[in-house]
Amino acid sequence: MITRTKAFSRYIGTWFDTTDSADLYIEACERAPKRLAEDADGTFHAIRDEFAAHIRDSSNPRLRGSTQWNTDEWYRSIWYDVFGPEAPPGDPYPVPAEDWGSTRVTTYMIFAVNDEEEAMSDGAPEWLAARGLSAKAVYDAISTATQRRPEPADYAEHLRRATEAGLREEG
Amino acid sequence: MATVLGDLSAGRATSKADAAAHPGADQAAIDAARERIIAVVAPEHRQRVREWLSHPDCHAVEIHGPQVSDRELELRAGWTRPPDHGTDGADKWRVRDHDHKVVSKHRAGAEATRFASPQAFAHPLDVLLTHADQYPGGLDAFLDDHSDDGAVAFHLSATSAGLGAGDTFGHRGAGTGTPEAAKDWVQVRADAMRKADECTPPVRTLAFDPIDDGPDPGIRLVFRERPEGWGLTTYYPSAVPAPDNVRLEFPA
Numbered sequence: 001m002i003t004r005t006k007a008f009s010r011y012i013g014t015w016f017d018t019t020d021s022a023d024l025y026i027e028a029c030e031r032a033p034k035r036l037a038e039d040a041d042g043t044f045h046a047i048r049d050e051f052a053a054h055i056r057d058s059s060n061p062r063l064r065g066s067t068q069w070n071t072d073e074w075y076r077s078i079w080y081d082v083f084g085p086e087a088p089p090g091d092p093y094p095v096p097a098e099d100w101g102s103t104r105v106t107t108y109m110i111f112a113v114n115d116e117e118e119a120m121s122d123g124a125p126e127w128l129a130a131r132g133l134s135a136k137a138v139y140d141a142i143s144t145a146t147q148r149r150p151e152p153a154d155y156a157e158h159l160r161r162a163t164e165a166g167l168r169e170e171g
Numbered sequence: 172m173a174t175v176l177g178d179l180s181a182g183r184a185t186s187k188a189d190a191a192a193h194p195g196a197d198q199a200a201i202d203a204a205r206e207r208i209i210a211v212v213a214p215e216h217r218q219r220v221r222e223w224l225s226h227p228d229c230h231a232v233e234i235h236g237p238q239v240s241d242r243e244l245e246l247r248a249g250w251t252r253p254p255d256h257g258t259d260g261a262d263k264w265r266v267r268d269h270d271h272k273v274v275s276k277h278r279a280g281a282e283a284t285r286f287a288s289p290q291a292f293a294h295p296l297d298v299l300l301t302h303a304d305q306y307p308g309g310l311d312a313f314l315d316d317h318s319d320d321g322a323v324a325f326h327l328s329a330t331s332a333g334l335g336a337g338d339t340f341g342h343r344g345a346g347t348g349t350p351e352a353a354k355d356w357v358q359v360r361a362d363a364m365r366k367a368d369e370c371t372p373p374v375r376t377l378a379f380d381p382i383d384d385g386p387d388p389g390i391r392l393v394f395r396e397r398p399e400g401w402g403l404t405t406y407y408p409s410a411v412p413a414p415d416n417v418r419l420e421f422p423a
Contacts, residue, residue, distance in 0.1 A: 009415045010319040017324070017391075017413030018357075021405065022278035024322065024393070035320065063414055064386075065349040074350055107354065110361045111278045119274045143362045148351065 001166050002053040004061075011047050016078055022111035029081045029108050030123030033130070051079060052088035058159055059168035068159060069151040081108040085131050093152055101133040105145045115139040182345035182375035183245075187273060187364075190250040191266040193242065195257020196233075204238035207289040216300045219310075220293070223403040227260060228395070231406035237292060239285045241340065241378065247283035248342040248376045250364065251275055254283075273364035281353045281360075284341030284381050284408040291339060295332035295390045296406075299325070302421050314394050314401045317417050321396035326412035329388040331421040336383035339408035345375040385410025389418075 015028035035044045054060045055075050063071045076095055079088050087094035101109060112121035113128065115136055121127075128135055152158075162168045205224050212220045224232050232238075233255035234247075243254040250273060255261040262277035286292035306313040317323045329335070344360070347353040360374045382388040391409040394401050412418060 007319070010317070010323075010417070013413060013415030013417055014319045014322050014324045017416070018278075018280045019282050019353075019409065019413065020280045020284070020391070020407050022280060024324075026278065031320070061414075063350045064411055066351065070349075070351050105358065107357075110354075110358055114274075114365075116272075116274055119276060121276070139365065142358060142365065145358075146355075 001168060002050060002057065002059060004054070004059075005046075005050060007043060008047050008050045008054075018107055018111070022107060025081075025107055026112045026121050026123070029112070030121070030127060032082045048083060051075070051083075052090060055079065055088045056090035056092065057162050057167035059162070067151070069155055070148075073149060077104075077106045080131075081106050092158060093149075093155075095149070100131065101138045102141050103145050103147045104149075105138070105141050109138045110142060113138045182377040184375045185245060185249045187250060187266050187271055190246045190252045190273075193246055193252065193256075196243075196255045196261070198258045200238045201233055201236065201255060201258065204236045204289070205232045208232065208236070208292045211289050211293045213297045213301075216297055219300065220296055223296075226402050228397070229403050229405070230255070230260070231403060232292075233258070233260070234405070235285045235292075235407040237286055237288050241342075244283040244285060244340070244342040245376055245378075247277075247279050248281065248344060249360070249374055251277050251279040251360075253277040253279070254285075270367040272367060275364075281344035281347045281356055282341055282381070282410070283343070284339055286408060287338050287340050291334055295327055295334065295392075298332055298421060299327060299392065299419070302419070311401060314396075318394075318396070323394045324413070324416060325392045325419050326409065326416040327390045327392060327419045327421075329382045329385075329390070331419060332390050334382050334390070334408070336380060339381045341379055341381050341408065342376040343379055343410075345377050379410070381408040381410045387411045391416070 015024045018025050039045055055072060058068055058072050060071055060075055062068050063074060080100055085097055085100060095104065108127065112124050113135055114120045120135065124135065128138065163170050208224065209217055209221050223229055234253065239254040246252040247254055252264050253262045256264055262275055264273070264275035264277055266273055300310065303310040303313040314323050344353065344356040347356045356374065363374055388410050389412060391407055391413070392403065393405045395404045
């Protein structure tokens with residue numbers, strides 16, 4: 001099993017809670033390209049690799065009140081917000097690229113993207129460009145995107161296999 | 172918060188017009204609240220807490236202080252209107268005249284909370300500082316050792332913080348009991364904010380006591396490393412720790 005490292009845990013625990021405010025979340029998304037570019041000792045790449053592995057193996061602890069599938073989906077959306085449109089390596093259930101910003105909106109889109117420049121985060125134009133999205137399309141999607149991907153038919157089997165292979169804890 | 176699954180139809184809706192009409196905050200009231208908080212901090216921590224709470228990047232008193240009214244919390248959760256609206260450092264939240272869209276960069280989540288008294292605000296800071304003073308290397312080492320990229324977030328348990336029922340208060344979105352439901356609620360709110368005129372369905376909020384009603388309550392503290400050293404940026408009562416939040420449990 002991929003050990004949940006302190007570095008990864010700190011990363012998630014520091015930046016991605018939006019219960020009170022999305023400021024840190026937005027900042028983390030906008031800072032990620034710079035952190036990857038300036039990552040001389042490789043620590044941020046290691047966080048990214050671990051992020052992908054936990055999605056692949058469904059080995060993130062379940063969010064409070066949530067299912068393992070919805071927990072996986074929560075991390076997939078953060079991955080997109082932070083690292084961009086390419087699905088994490090090895091993801092057994094990659095989100096179709098065309099869903100993002102059309103039928104599936106993310107926390108970054110909801111809080112940082114607007115059709116008014118005045119209400120848009122300063123880093124949003126760059127963030128949108130890196131994902132091939134337009135502000136208007138994302139803004140419109142917030143009114144219409146209500147779909148949540150249902151748990152795939154073979155998901156229980158995926159969990160069973162990953163658990164048996166020792167990639168994740170039981171439950 | 173299993174009970175909140177059924178509370179979608181409960182709570183109360185406010186209108187954009189209500190939010191727009193609410194009077195602005197009084198800077199003098201904010202400053203007075205800060206002084207009342209500092210006055211009940213332990214003398215050995217007072218100077219540091221004063222520096223933290225007076226820094227322009229810290230909005231803990233402005234957004235979560237005891238001077239914030241019930242109504243201001245309701246409007247923050249409902250329409251992201253900041254409680255310090257109208258003061259110099261506040262977000263310029265507004266409802267635009269011609270189409271009634273909300274325009275703001277105040278990225279409020281689904282919960283808006285405050286400390287009910289200067290004592291409730293001050294005491295957890297004393298607890299944290301007392302603990303950090305005993306940490307090898309002191310406060311700076313304590314923050315360095317728990318940080319990622321110049322930021323650190325703690326969940327100080329309510330028991331350790333010495334807070335109980337009545338020490339905190341808040342408004343939260345109705346029906347936000349799971350992470351998915353909370354995100355849906357925030358999306359509905361975002362849609363309502365962007366719609367012209369008044370919206371349907373209304374976004375409803377409920378009053379709650381984060382410490383008394385929360386399943387694993389505590390205080391969330393966020394520090395940032397600035398050129399001049401570590402400082403507090405935000406600080407608020409929270410019903411549950413965030414995923415992977417660094418938990419602080421200190422013996423009383």
